[in-house]
Amino acid sequence: xxxxxxxxxxxxxxxxxxxxxxxxxxxxxxxxxxxxxxxxxxxxxxxxxxxxxxxxxxxxxxxxxxxxxxxxxxxxxxxxxxxxxxxxxxxxxxxxxxxxxxxxxxxxxxxxxxxxxxxxxxxxxxxxxxxxxxxxxxxxxxxxxxxxxxxxxxxxxxxxxxxxxxxxxx
Amino acid sequence: xxxxxxxxxxxxxxxxxxxxxxxxxxxxxxxxxxxxxxxxxxxxxxxxxxxxxxxxxxxxxxxxxxxxxxxxxxxxxxxxxxxxxxxxxxxxxxxxxxxxxxxxxxxxxxxxxxxxxxxxxxxxxxxxxxxxxxxxxxxxxxxxxxxxxxxxxxxxxxxxxxxxxxxxxxxxxxxxxxxxxxxxxxxxxxxxxxxxxxxxxxxxxxxxxxxxxxxxxxxxxxxxxxxxxxxxxxxxxxxxxxxxxxxxxxxxxxxxxxxxxxxxxxxxxxxxxxxxxxx
Numbered sequence: 001x002x003x004x005x006x007x008x009x010x011x012x013x014x015x016x017x018x019x020x021x022x023x024x025x026x027x028x029x030x031x032x033x034x035x036x037x038x039x040x041x042x043x044x045x046x047x048x049x050x051x052x053x054x055x056x057x058x059x060x061x062x063x064x065x066x067x068x069x070x071x072x073x074x075x076x077x078x079x080x081x082x083x084x085x086x087x088x089x090x091x092x093x094x095x096x097x098x099x100x101x102x103x104x105x106x107x108x109x110x111x112x113x114x115x116x117x118x119x120x121x122x123x124x125x126x127x128x129x130x131x132x133x134x135x136x137x138x139x140x141x142x143x144x145x146x147x148x149x150x151x152x153x154x155x156x157x158x159x160x161x162x163x164x165x166x167x168x169x170x
Numbered sequence: 171x172x173x174x175x176x177x178x179x180x181x182x183x184x185x186x187x188x189x190x191x192x193x194x195x196x197x198x199x200x201x202x203x204x205x206x207x208x209x210x211x212x213x214x215x216x217x218x219x220x221x222x223x224x225x226x227x228x229x230x231x232x233x234x235x236x237x238x239x240x241x242x243x244x245x246x247x248x249x250x251x252x253x254x255x256x257x258x259x260x261x262x263x264x265x266x267x268x269x270x271x272x273x274x275x276x277x278x279x280x281x282x283x284x285x286x287x288x289x290x291x292x293x294x295x296x297x298x299x300x301x302x303x304x305x306x307x308x309x310x311x312x313x314x315x316x317x318x319x320x321x322x323x324x325x326x327x328x329x330x331x332x333x334x335x336x337x338x339x340x341x342x343x344x345x346x347x348x349x350x351x352x353x354x355x356x357x358x359x360x361x362x363x364x365x366x367x368x369x370x371x372x373x374x375x376x377x378x379x380x381x382x383x384x385x386x387x388x389x390x391x392x393x394x395x396x397x398x399x400x401x402x403x404x405x406x407x408x409x410x411x412x413x414x415x416x417x418x419x420x421x422x423x424x425x426x427x428x429x430x431x432x433x434x435x436x437x438x439x440x441x442x443x444x445x446x447x448x449x
Contacts, residue, residue, distance in 0.1 A: 028212070028215055028216060028219060029219065030295070031212075031216060031291045031292065031293030031302070032216060032219045032220045032290075032291070032292070033220060033223070033289050033290070033291065033292035033301065033421070034223055034292075035223065035227045035419055035420060035422075036419060037417075037418075037419035038366065038419065039419070040292040040293075040294065040295070041294075041295065041299075041366075042295075042296065043292075043295050045295070064176070064179050064180050064183055065179065065183065068183045068186075068187065071187075072190075073212075074293075075190075076204070076205050076208035076209070076212075077208075077209075077212060077291060077302075078293050078294055078295060078297055078300075079205060079293070079294065079298050079300050079328070079329070079336050080294070080297040080298040081191055081194055081195070081297075082190045082191065082193070082194035082201050082204075082205070083186075083187040083188065083189070083190030083191040083193075083194065084187075084191060086183075086187040086190065087184065087187035087191070090183055090184060090187060094180055126297070127296075129191075130297050133191065133195060134343055134344075136343060136363075138296065138297070138343065138364050139296070139363070139364055139365050142295075142296035142364070143296050146295060146296055
């Protein structure tokens with residue numbers, strides 16, 4: 001069996017870091033104040049989208065530890081339960097990575113439906129874990145609206161990631 | 171072999187994440203310190219990313235002002251006239267207040283310099299109501315300090331890094347602010363629940379909250395100076411709730427109050443009795 005060797009050239013390094021960088025950037029974009037009333041409460045969950053996208057398209061450039069670190073970064077910016085997003089991103093990376101052939105090079109609608117399912121599951125899990133952590137039920141309506149907005153905005157993020165994939169793919 | 175290595179790293183990282191969740195629940199001080207370092211690291215990037223949005227908002231604001239310039243000018247003139255009257259009243263009351271305090275040997279409230287920070291992060295989502303500002307311990311910010319937007323209470327500092335600080339908003343699930351009803355003076359605790367409208371807890375028996383009642387800080391506990399406006403009572407399907415007066419969506423700057431609770435009065439030393447002039 002032919003082993004893939006690490007490419008330490010400048011081009012190879014750029015390809016290797018772009019997926020991780022895009023994930024960190026998406027997390028940062030979630031944290032910027034946009035000045036739109038109530039938007040921060042239901043801000044689309046941009047950080048999970050690159051995790052989903054790269055788990056399907058280039059899982060070799062998004063190892064488990066990187067998905068964990070992106071989640072940890074989101075945890076720290078959010079200021080809530082430390083480890084919550086790290087756990088969610090790690091599980092998304094694992095389960096989507098295992099089923100990646102269901103979505104890889106399939107019509108966009110298939111990938112979109114997959115993202116919608118992942119978002120619904122991750123939001124429900126996040127709501128449950130955060131409620132357990134706080135010892136009180138968090139308002140579920142904000143999670144529902146956030147999930148819907150995230151599903152709606154995914155095509156835009158997927159389009160941007162698609163542009164990056166042209167650079168990253170061999 | 172590679173498969174087992176991946177499986178092992180996955181299980182290890184899941185264990186670390188669960189460990190962190192438990193640890194952050196039990197040792198909040200350490201977590202706060204780690205988060206403060208992370209906020210300091212992220213602050214320059216967030217600052218950079220938020221500037222174009224701030225610029226765009228200012229541009230939209232300027233264009234709106236240009237359209238309404240004449241009307242705005244008239245209303246500002248009227249407001250200035252009104253405020254001049256209030257300025258005279260405020261000066262007289264301030265003087266009177268100082269004189270009366272000197273008679274009573276009362277300690278003044280220890281309000282130090284105000285520290286201004288620009289809001290550079292708003293990442294809580296549906297989980298946490300908090301904002302990040304670009305002022306930290308280097309500027310004198312410390313955990314627990316009260317924060318306003320210049321007029322109304324926003325929340326209090328929950329973590330203070332060297333260059334940045336995180337402010338827990340009054341709408342957060344973990345926020346508790348000692349308040350009073352302006353009309354009656356009844357004390358209560360304003361408790362956030364992550365919804366836009368916090369509620370009043372521990373109102374005394376017989377105290378009545380009415381729609382439109384203004385809620386002010388009571389100063390109890392010594393974190394917030396007394397009588398800062400917080401919100402007003404509004405009717406909702408869930409009963410009376412408090413609508414914060416601050417507009418969180420348009421929060422550009424946060425003013426952090428370097429406030430110290432006035433010290434307990436020292437025992438009065440033996441001395442000449444206060445002579446009160448007979449009328």
